[in-house]
Amino acid sequence: MGYAKIVVPPGGERIRVDNGKLVVPDTPYVCFIEGDGIGVDITPAMRRVLDAAVEKAYRGQRRLIWVEIYAGEKAYDLYREYLPEETFEALRDFLVGIKGPLTTPVGGGFRSLNVTLRQVLDLYACVRPVRWVPGAPSPLRHPEQVDMVIFRENTEDVYAGIEWPAQSREARRLIEYMNDHLGVRVATDAAIGVKPVTEQGSKRLVRKAIQYALERKRRSVTLMHKGNIMKYTEGAFREWGYEVAAQEFGDVTVTEAEVWEKYNGEVPAGKILIKDRIADNMFQQILTRTAEYDVIATLNLNGDYISDAAAGLIGGLGMAPGANIGDVIALFEATHGTAPKYAGQDKVNPSSLILSGKMLLEYLGWDEAAELVWRGLAGAVRQKRVTYDLHRQMEGATLLKTSEFAEAIVENMDTE
Numbered sequence: 001m002g003y004a005k006i007v008v009p010p011g012g013e014r015i016r017v018d019n020g021k022l023v024v025p026d027t028p029y030v031c032f033i034e035g036d037g038i039g040v041d042i043t044p045a046m047r048r049v050l051d052a053a054v055e056k057a058y059r060g061q062r063r064l065i066w067v068e069i070y071a072g073e074k075a076y077d078l079y080r081e082y083l084p085e086e087t088f089e090a091l092r093d094f095l096v097g098i099k100g101p102l103t104t105p106v107g108g109g110f111r112s113l114n115v116t117l118r119q120v121l122d123l124y125a126c127v128r129p130v131r132w133v134p135g136a137p138s139p140l141r142h143p144e145q146v147d148m149v150i151f152r153e154n155t156e157d158v159y160a161g162i163e164w165p166a167q168s169r170e171a172r173r174l175i176e177y178m179n180d181h182l183g184v185r186v187a188t189d190a191a192i193g194v195k196p197v198t199e200q201g202s203k204r205l206v207r208k209a210i211q212y213a214l215e216r217k218r219r220s221v222t223l224m225h226k227g228n229i230m231k232y233t234e235g236a237f238r239e240w241g242y243e244v245a246a247q248e249f250g251d252v253t254v255t256e257a258e259v260w261e262k263y264n265g266e267v268p269a270g271k272i273l274i275k276d277r278i279a280d281n282m283f284q285q286i287l288t289r290t291a292e293y294d295v296i297a298t299l300n301l302n303g304d305y306i307s308d309a310a311a312g313l314i315g316g317l318g319m320a321p322g323a324n325i326g327d328v329i330a331l332f333e334a335t336h337g338t339a340p341k342y343a344g345q346d347k348v349n350p351s352s353l354i355l356s357g358k359m360l361l362e363y364l365g366w367d368e369a370a371e372l373v374w375r376g377l378a379g380a381v382r383q384k385r386v387t388y389d390l391h392r393q394m395e396g397a398t399l400l401k402t403s404e405f406a407e408a409i410v411e412n413m414d415t416e
Contacts, residue, residue, distance in 0.1 A: 003086050005070065005078050012065030015095045015364075017328050022095070024364045026062045031090055035100015036072040037338025042350035043100045045406035049373060050357045052410040057369040067094060071113055072102040083113055088120055091329055098332040098360055100353060103340070114333075115161070118154045123324035123331055124201065125208045126152040128307040129359065133351075135381040136315040137393040145291040146313050149218070151209040152303020154324060156201045157233075159300040163193035197233040197299065199240050206241040208325070209297035210249050213272050220267075221245070221253075223276035224298035224306060237299055238276050245274040279306075286310055311335070318348070318389055321355035323363070330363050332356040346401040349387040351377060354409065372413040379412025380405060 013025035034043045047066060054062055069090045076082050082105060091097050102113045117123070128150040132143040140146065164171040171192045178184050186192075206223065213221050223242070227235030245253045254263070254271040267273050277285060279302045286293055286309065298306065311320035317336040324331045334353040342348050354377060361370035380386065384397035385408045391399045400408060 003090065005084070006067065006086055006090055008067055009065060012067075014093065017095070020327070022328070022364070024366075027065050028096070028364065029065050029067050029094045030360070031067050031069045031094050031097030033069055033071050033087075033097065033099035033102070034074060035334065035338065036074075036103045037101060037340040037343045038348045039072075039100025039102075039334075039338065040344055041342075041346055041348055041402045042334065042353045045350035045402050046098070046353040046357045048403075048406045049354050049376065049409050050361065050369070053361070053369040053372040053376070053413060054366065056413055057366070057372055062366065062369075069097065071099065071117070076105075083116055088117075091121060091331065095328055096330050096360065096363065098353070098356060099334075101334050101336060101338040103338045115159060117331060118324050121324075121326060121329050121331070122155065123326045123329060124154045125205055125325045126150075126154045126303060126307075127212070127323045127325055127359070128152065128303075128310075128320060128335065129355075130307070130310040130314055130320055132314045133319060133378050133381050135378075135384065135394075136319055136390065138314055140287070140290065140313055142290070143314060146310070148286070148293045148310060149212065149216075149295050150303055150307045150310065151205055151212070151295065151297040152307060153201060153205040153237075153299050155300075156196050156198060157300035158193055158195050159304075160194070160196050162196065164191065166191040195230070195233050197237055199236070202237045202240040202299075203244045206244045206297050207248065209295050210245060210253065210272065210274075213295045214249075214252060218272065218294045220273035220275060220293070221295045221297055222282075222293055223274070224279055224282050224296050224302055225276060226279045226302065227276075228278055234279075234299060234302075241276070241297060242274065282306060283309055286313070307335075315390065315393075317352060319351050319355070321352055321357075321359055323356060323359050325363075330360070332360045332363075346403055347388055348402055349389045350402050350406060354406070373409070376409035376411070376413040380408040383408070383412070 012027045012029040015028045016023040069087045070078055071083050071087055075084055104112045130148050132146045166189055174192050175186045175188055178186055209221050223238050225234040225238045227238045253274050256275045259267055311317050320335045322333050322335040333356055336352055358370045358373040384394050385400055386397055387400055387405050391397045
C-alpha cells in the first residue's frame, strides 16, 4: 500500500472480506474525499458528527481512522489529474469511503467524475434512502409516511454514455445499418444513443435490493420500469427482477398476483411483497400512496429521476443521503452539487453527507452509532436550530452555520 500522495495515519486496521462478508475491526481505515465547492464545509461537519456518534456509542472502544484520498480540484492540484489511479487503489485497499460533491471539469476527459468512480470500481447499486426528519419542511400533508429506499442501477442504461452526435461518421454508419438490415427507419441526420440493459446487471441490482429488504426487515420491493414501451430493456428488467425473487428468494417473497390468488389480498407474515409499477405512474404514486412504497429497484435513468423527486418530499437534496455500492466496495456521497458560490462560507446544510455517513456506519454494522446520528439530527431539526436553507422555511427557527449545526447534532445525541 505505497502511495505517492495519500498519507495513511497510524493506529488503524484494514477492513477485510471473509466469504463475501465484511470483517470490520474496532479501528477501521475509512477513506474520505473532501469534495469540491462546499465540500470544504460539509466534510468536516460530517466527520465531527460521525466521530462523536462512534465515541458516544462505544465509549472509546471503537474509532474511525480517516484516510484522505483525492478527486476533483484538490486532486488536480496534487497530481495534475482529476481522478488519479491511486484513489482507485486506495478504495480497493480500504473498501469503504465517503465523498463530498465533485465537479466534472469541462474538457477534463471524463463524462462525469462520479460516473467514472462508479464504473471503474463497478459500484453498480446507487442506494438512496429517503426518510423524513420530523420537523423538516415538506410539501406533503403526511411526510411521516415517507420512508423508502431506492436502488438505482448504476452502470448501464443510457448512462453508459454510448452515443454519437448528429451527422457524425459513427451515427451515420449505425443509422445506415439499422435502416438497411434491421427493418427500422431512422432519419439520417439523427443523433444516436444506445441503451444497454443486461440480465446480469439487472439481476444483481434486484438481488441487492431484496437482500437489503430482508436484512432491514422492510415490507416490499417495487420494480419500477417503463416496460410497456421499452419491452426488451425496461420490460426485461422487470422479468429478470421477478426471476431473481422467485429463484433465489422464493421462500421469503411473494408477488402481488400470488397475494390475491392465494392469500385473499393479505401479505403472509414474514414475506416480502414483490411488485412492479410503470415509471410515470410511480411519480404520482409516491405522492398519492406514499406509505405503500418501501424499497424501489429500478434502472439508471428512472432511478435518477425518482430519487430526486422523492428527496423533494422530505425537504430537498440537502436532506437526502446516498451511496454507490458494489459486491464489497462502498462509496457514500452527498447527493447534491458543489454550490461553489457558498464554498468556505460555513453556511450550507451538511445533512445529506451526514446522513450518508449514517449509512456508512450501518454498512460497517455499527448500528448503535448510526442511530445516534439520526437522533442527533432529528433533535436539532425539532429544536429548529438549522442552516439557512431550512431556516427560511421554518417559522421561529434559529439560524446556524454549518459547523454550528454539526455541534447541535452532537448535543442532541444524548436526547430521546
